Amino acid sequence: MNIQIPRGTQDILPGEVEIWQHIEKTAKEVCERFNYQEIRTPIFESTELFLRGVGDTTDIVQKEMYTFNDRGQRSLTLRPEGTAGVVRSFVGNKMFGLPSQPVKLFYTGPMFRYERPQAGRMRQFVQFGVEALGSADPAIDAEVLSLVMSIYKQLGVKNLKLVINSLGDNESRNAHREALINHFKADIQDFCSDCQERLEKNPLRILDCKKDADHPLMQSAPSILQYLTDESRAYFEKVTYYLDQIGLDYVVDPTLVRGLDYYNHTAFELMSEGEGFGAITTLCGGGRYNGLVESLGGPSTAGIGFAFSIERLIMALKAQNEVPDLNQPLDxxxxxxxxxxxxxxxxxxxxxxxxxxxxxxxxxxxxxxxxxxxxxxxxxxxxxxxxxxxxxxxxxxxxxxxxxxxxxxxxxxxxxxxxxxxxxxxxx
CATH class of the missing domain: 3.40.50.800 (Anticodon-binding domain)
Structure with a gap:
């Protein structure tokens, strides 16, 4: 009997695994320079963690999670992303009470999503991520952005574009939410079934729809930047001020929407503009999630983080012929x-x-x-x-x-x- 590897997974063989080790080692060294420490969390968690932490209107929760009951009939899920598990650990281990704040963490490991496999998108994939918990200072937003750029630049990735946006505070989001509902509701029947369901639950997610991306209403949708409160606008301006101060190039895109429900204020994506990389250009994404810790049973705590797929990073390096020769000779x-x-x-x-x-x-x-x-x-x-x-x-x-x-x-x-x-x- 010839047993095949499961669809959407891969064997990383000698000769290829060295570049993985090089990326992980480089990212770890950069994080340590920024005073981030490693955390390791379980590969499977309570399903409720992702329902509450990721959001029940997301594609991840609705369509992509690997969920099963154990022998005790407890519902468990293979982690589809890393932030929820890190925040669960932050709350459960009372890291909010540590004398050194904010708590700055990084992690790496396999994640699992039931998606249609394609280049750079596997059902089992490896993420490297960073979370900074305990500070609402816009300076740490700039630090996190500069950290991820430092990783990519040190690895030799070229033609990078940092795209940022503000998703605002709760007041800003509520005002924008009502504007989006009013904008789409008259013609919502023209959109896919997912968008129709999202209209009342989370209309912001409509802007992230790939099926209806070319619909005229998408282009004319009201921008979140029009609805920012004075406080949210001042926060975002401070973030961009710090980025300008350290000389980090960026583009403000008011249509940028992250795929997870917990984001607010700063949201960002790192994209490749290099040739030969393919249609999916996003290398990394992240943002601020000030209400997530509280939603998982912890005290009100600000947080910000990012994650990137090592598979997609390797694709970018190969497309740009930047994969180093890592074969070590025998002594x-x-x-x-x-x-x-x-x-x-x-x-x-x-x-x-x-x-x-x-x-x-x-x-x-x-x-x-x-x-x-x-x-x-x-x-x-x-x-x-x-x-x-x-x-x-x-x-x-x-x-x-x-x-x-x-x-x-x-x-x-x-x-x-x-x-x-x-x-x-x-x-x-």
Whole structure:
């Protein structure tokens, strides 16, 4: 029986996994420079968390969640996004009471959404995300935006466009909501069934509809910026002031709507304008969610964050030919001739590895010529050749694969010699 990989998932194989590790390591290092700490939350959570945290009018909750009952008949869901779980942990572990505020966190891990698989959109995908909880200062909005831009720029992604908008406070949103209902209701029958259902529940989500994106009413829909309260407008102006101050380019797009219900005030997306990337240009999205902590049982706490798909980031790097060569050469490959030499190589290999060297040997009883070919395929720096005769005389031949030079070294000095040569090569 040939068992196939589930649709919408992928195997990340050696040769490809290195770029994933590089991205995760780079993002982690940038976050640490900004004083963000890692958090790890469960892959599955109570379904109620996402109903309350993500919003029951979202496509994620209505169509895309992987939900099941466990043996205790508790409804659980594979996490479709990371923010709700982080906020649940923030509340449950009373992190709002920590002396160091705001609490600044980052995470990475698999998320699950039942979507139609396509390039850069999988049913199991990996997100890297950041959440800053406990500050309503617009300066932290600018910090979060500069953080994500720093990650992408350090990884070498070019042709980036940062698009921002304000979704306003509750008063602004309520006024805008009524304006949207009045704008769409006369012709709502022309829109898809999802939009018809959203009209009363959450008309802002109509603006995010892909099916009806070209409808004339979409282009003439009232902008949230027309309904911002003085306080919301001042907040957004302060965010843009800070972005101007640090020299971060951005575009204000009043039609920008995030797909999750918990956003307010600052919302943003990071897009790729590079050629060959495809129709879906959004690389990253996020925004402020000041009421989310309270809705999940915590005290009134401001928050802001973002998340990006590592799959889509890799697509952008490949489209721009910016994937670095991350193949690490082997420090040493031991070639043996004879049964005693083969037995001795096990001990020598262990010693090299215990001293921090990347080393390997043949395990298929191949002839010497095939062993040398294996060493070449592994791009090894040094090949150590040991035969039964050399073993009896207490030495081993070490060949520098770059220069072709070869030297006899005593078995007692083998590891020390090789460590010194490798270290010297690294320092050049």
């Amino acid at each position: 040493c490959f031991i070639v043996t001739l004879g049964e005693k030499a083969k037995d001795k190589s096990v001990e020598l290999l262990y010693t090299l590895r215990q001293n921090g060297l990347r080393a390997d040997k043949d395990y298929l009883d191949r002839k010497m010529k095939a062993q040398f070919k294996a060493a070449d395929r592994l791009n090894t720096k040094f090949t150590a050749i040991l035969g039964d005769n050399e073993l009896e005389q207490g030495f081993i031949n070490i060949k520098n694969m770059e220069t072709g030079s070869q030297e006899e070294v005593s078995l007692e000095e083998f590891c020390t010699y090789l460590s010194r040569e490798i270290q010297g090569g690294r320092e050049k």
